[in-house]
Amino acid sequence: MPMIHIYLYEGRTDDQKRELARAFTDDVQKIVGSEPAATHVLFHDMSKSDWAHAGKLASDE
Amino acid sequence: MPMIHIYLYEGRTDDQKRELARAFTDDVQKIVGSEPAATHVLFHDMSKSDWAHAGKLASDE
Amino acid sequence: MPMIHIYLYEGRTDDQKRELARAFTDDVQKIVGSEPAATHVLFHDMSKSDWAHAGKLASDE
Amino acid sequence: MPMIHIYLYEGRTDDQKRELARAFTDDVQKIVGSEPAATHVLFHDMSKSDWAHAGKLASDE
Amino acid sequence: MPMIHIYLYEGRTDDQKRELARAFTDDVQKIVGSEPAATHVLFHDMSKSDWAHAGKLASDE
Amino acid sequence: MPMIHIYLYEGRTDDQKRELARAFTDDVQKIVGSEPAATHVLFHDMSKSDWAHAGKLASDE
Numbered sequence: 001m002p003m004i005h006i007y008l009y010e011g012r013t014d015d016q017k018r019e020l021a022r023a024f025t026d027d028v029q030k031i032v033g034s035e036p037a038a039t040h041v042l043f044h045d046m047s048k049s050d051w052a053h054a055g056k057l058a059s060d061e
Numbered sequence: 062m063p064m065i066h067i068y069l070y071e072g073r074t075d076d077q078k079r080e081l082a083r084a085f086t087d088d089v090q091k092i093v094g095s096e097p098a099a100t101h102v103l104f105h106d107m108s109k110s111d112w113a114h115a116g117k118l119a120s121d122e
Numbered sequence: 123m124p125m126i127h128i129y130l131y132e133g134r135t136d137d138q139k140r141e142l143a144r145a146f147t148d149d150v151q152k153i154v155g156s157e158p159a160a161t162h163v164l165f166h167d168m169s170k171s172d173w174a175h176a177g178k179l180a181s182d183e
Numbered sequence: 184m185p186m187i188h189i190y191l192y193e194g195r196t197d198d199q200k201r202e203l204a205r206a207f208t209d210d211v212q213k214i215v216g217s218e219p220a221a222t223h224v225l226f227h228d229m230s231k232s233d234w235a236h237a238g239k240l241a242s243d244e
Numbered sequence: 245m246p247m248i249h250i251y252l253y254e255g256r257t258d259d260q261k262r263e264l265a266r267a268f269t270d271d272v273q274k275i276v277g278s279e280p281a282a283t284h285v286l287f288h289d290m291s292k293s294d295w296a297h298a299g300k301l302a303s304d305e
Numbered sequence: 306m307p308m309i310h311i312y313l314y315e316g317r318t319d320d321q322k323r324e325l326a327r328a329f330t331d332d333v334q335k336i337v338g339s340e341p342a343a344t345h346v347l348f349h350d351m352s353k354s355d356w357a358h359a360g361k362l363a364s365d366e
Contacts, residue, residue, distance in 0.1 A: 172322070172347060172348040172349070173345070174326030174330070174346040174348075175344075175346075177330035177341050178326065179322060179326060
């Protein structure tokens with residue numbers, strides 16, 4: 001614990017994911033006290049045609 | 062709110078996703094009263110070899 | 123297929139969920155052609171203190 | 184019911200997924216008593232650069 | 245890896261969850277070769293009024 | 306975008322969730338460049354009897 005699933009637009013680089021993973025894991029350690037080994041982060045890349053907001057595909061905006 | 066994740070077989074067209082997003086968002090507005098801007102829909106395409114029912118992969122049926 | 127997970131604020135009534143389930147299932151049948159028996163909808167009630175937007179808990183707004 | 188989402192590294196073969204689906208469905212039937220037709224298993228392949236543990240991408244280890 | 249989310253009707257006992265967790269973890273070890281420490285199982289209890297199939301809440305059937 | 310689901314043991318306070326939401330949202334802004342209004346965080350409290358690791362419920366450890 002904890003387990004983090006993050007859904008974001010495709011196109012983020014491995015470097016950005018690397019930084020996000022470290023930042024989230026640090027946050028959890030600082031705020032909740034969990035040791036880093038307890039934190040998992042799963043990145044789910046989403047195409048803009050697979051994400052709708054306000055009834056519209058992001059690819060249409 | 063709300064957040065909708067829909068898992069469906071790959072192969073649905075952008076047009077079908079566009080219609081689904083609009084329909085779900087309309088439903089939520091009509092039934093729950095949420096303004097459209099509050100609704101997100103995420104589409105997750107699934108291969109038939111990644112979906113099992115009754116212990117069998119859909120790709121085997 | 124398809125499988126729908128919907129996350130929404132707690133407090134929606136069973137009647138609203140009943141209507142949403144029917145509406146989503148109808149939408150999928152009309153737009154994608156899936157028979158109703160293929161559609162599952164799972165409702166996940168969320169407390170406002172478990173949902174953050176723009177870095178703020180919804181319960182703080 | 185039940186619905187199982189399993190996230191695993193990409194590269195598992197269809198044969199492994201086939202066996203996992205059967206095994207999970209059998210487990211549920213034996214332990215909880217659900218008929219096989221009630222069990223769905225969805226496989227989500229994850230790249231090692233989309234999975235972080237202890238603040239590090241699995242692809243960096 | 246892997247991470248398993250299982251959604252099932254509320255009312256399963258801790259003993260049933262204990263057995264399911266062990267069985268799934270064993271399956272993964274046998275079929276995919278992952279050491280047990282790599283497997284996480286998260287149980288999500290669902291009320292029958294939060295689960296719809298074929299457009300009907302399970303609590304209405 | 307992005308959408309973050311975090312599963313953690315129940316018992317975290319609203320203050321801890323408030324801090325986590327702010328920290329994650331800041332991280333995403335700094336690293337990926339998304340404006341805060343684009344980030345949603347959903348907290349899912351888990352009982353220790355609903356979380357298994359290495360084939361054992363956390364409540365048994």
